[in-house]
Amino acid sequence: MSRKQRPRHDQIPAELPNVHLNAAGIDIGSEFHFVAVPANRDERPVRRFAAFTADLEAMAKWLRECGIETVVMESTGVYWIPLFELLESQGFEVLLVDPRQLKSVPGRKTDVVDCQWLQQLHTFGLLSGAFRPAETITVLRSFLRQRAMLIDYAGQHIQHIQKALQQMNIKLEKVLSDVTGVTGLRILDAILSGERDPEKLAKLRDKRCKNDVPTIAKALQGNWREEHLFALRQALALYRTYHAQIIECDAQIVLHLNSMSDRSNGTTLPDQRRRTGRHRNQPMFDVRTALHRVTGIDLTRIDGIDEHTALKLISEIGTDMTRWRTVKHFTSWMGLCPGNKRSGGKNLSGKTKPCANRAAKVLRLAAYGLHHSQSALGAYLRRMKARLGPPKAITATAHKIARMVYFALKNGMEYVDKGAQWYEDQFRARLLRSLESRALKLGYVLVPQVSGT
Secondary structure: OOOOOOOOOOOOOOOOOOOOOOEEEEEOOOOEEEEEOOOOOOOOOEEEEEOOHHHHHHHHHHHHHOOOOEEEEEOOOOOHHHHHHHHHHOOOEEEEEOHHHHOOOOOOOOHHHHHHHHHHHHHOOOOOOOOOOOHHHHHHHHHHHHHHHHHHHHHHHHHHHHHHHHHOOOOHHHHOOOOOOHHHHHHHHHHHOOOOOHHHHHOOOOOOOOOOHHHHHHHOOOOOOHHHHHHHHHHHHHHHHHHHHHHHHHHHHHHHHHHOOOOOOOOOOOOOOOOOOOOOOOOOOOHHHHHHHHHOOOHHHOOOOOHHHHHHHHHHHOOOHHHOOOHHHHHHHHOOOOOOEEEOOEEEEOOOOOOOOHHHHHHHHHHHOOOOOOOHHHHHHHHHHHHHOHHHHHHHHHHHHHHHHHHHHHHOOOOOOOHHHHHHHHHHHHHHHHHHHHHHHOOOOOOOOOOOO
16 A cells, blocks of 8 residues: 555544544543553553642643543543543543443453553444533533432431430321421420420411311420430521522522523413422422423423423433434433343343433332323323333333423423323223234124123
8 A cells, every 4th residue: 555545543434434543531530530542642642640620731731732632531420520521621522431331341450451441442432422411401400419419418307306306205296297397397496495385385286287286285295305405406407507508509590590591482381281289399489481491391281290390300301302313212311211131032131221310210200190190191100000010110101201201302392181081092992903903813803792782
């Protein structure tokens, strides 16, 4: 081959479209990052950089000097986030890969071998990057995850409140459905203010409380030891502190939603089809209107999806459905599709793949709430539950909701529920067609029976 015919190192042959000649691999650590570039780019193709910001900037400068265009790294804890954001801001194409794709590292497993193996696999185009939404959705996701963490912390202090009451033999949880509700907080504040009379404490009940004053007063007879009152006071203060932080987090979410682009095209939001009570942990702002402005559709029209569920779902998957080629890729990414483990022409397993997808968890909770729904999805869940059992039925219903969400966000379609009776009629029609087909194969014809004959 002549010199003119030889391909240069930065040219990709037409038969190898997925090859990345200017690729680097990074093994992520808490203190050090190991970086590997092609051997012909530097005398030391593998280098170690500390995790400090100055060292990360030096790493990006070295990668640029080596002619690197794309970088691949493992998703190790949260240590990858600063480096990912820095490299992406400086124009590198950064891929975040699942560690499960990198199990078969040849030879001894070391940090140097890991980064070289990453670089080699990415050079040959054998790695696929994990999903990471757009920057605006990433910020929204961070706010929502912070809010969920604050709710978990507040829930722990509810348990501390209940423990302090139990130690004083105050059976408040036996007469109130929620010790941090309106009645419960009134009684707790009065106790910490020095009130000990059960009758006076019981009269603080809200009019919507089911139990009467004598019943509540009986549960408020206990021993008022000072150490338990001190624990109760601190637990209640921490509970209120976390709820104040949740309110502050909600304010940041509102500001960020208002800063996102408007996709509603000036359309007005229709009246809410179903009314649901607002839970204490749900956001206190108008989530439905804000999401309609961001997405251009009303996801709450889908049965099982309320305002808070829609907000968490959008924060995990975003609004751009072109990131997945088809709806099957979308549901497979969520881990809601049946498995296809085959070997030797036999189906070995049809279980869904193990997946810690937060969006799938949100949809499973949405499907779980449809057990008593008189909608088509509710009827589908009950029929699948009779056939497959509750866990598989919830997954199958979550898969159906995921398809509805995908097409709604991609095509701007509004979901219209046709009711449980429509689903039952459709199922009966499918069953009759199947029976007629089986009868014809056996040489028979189905004749409907007329009532009264």
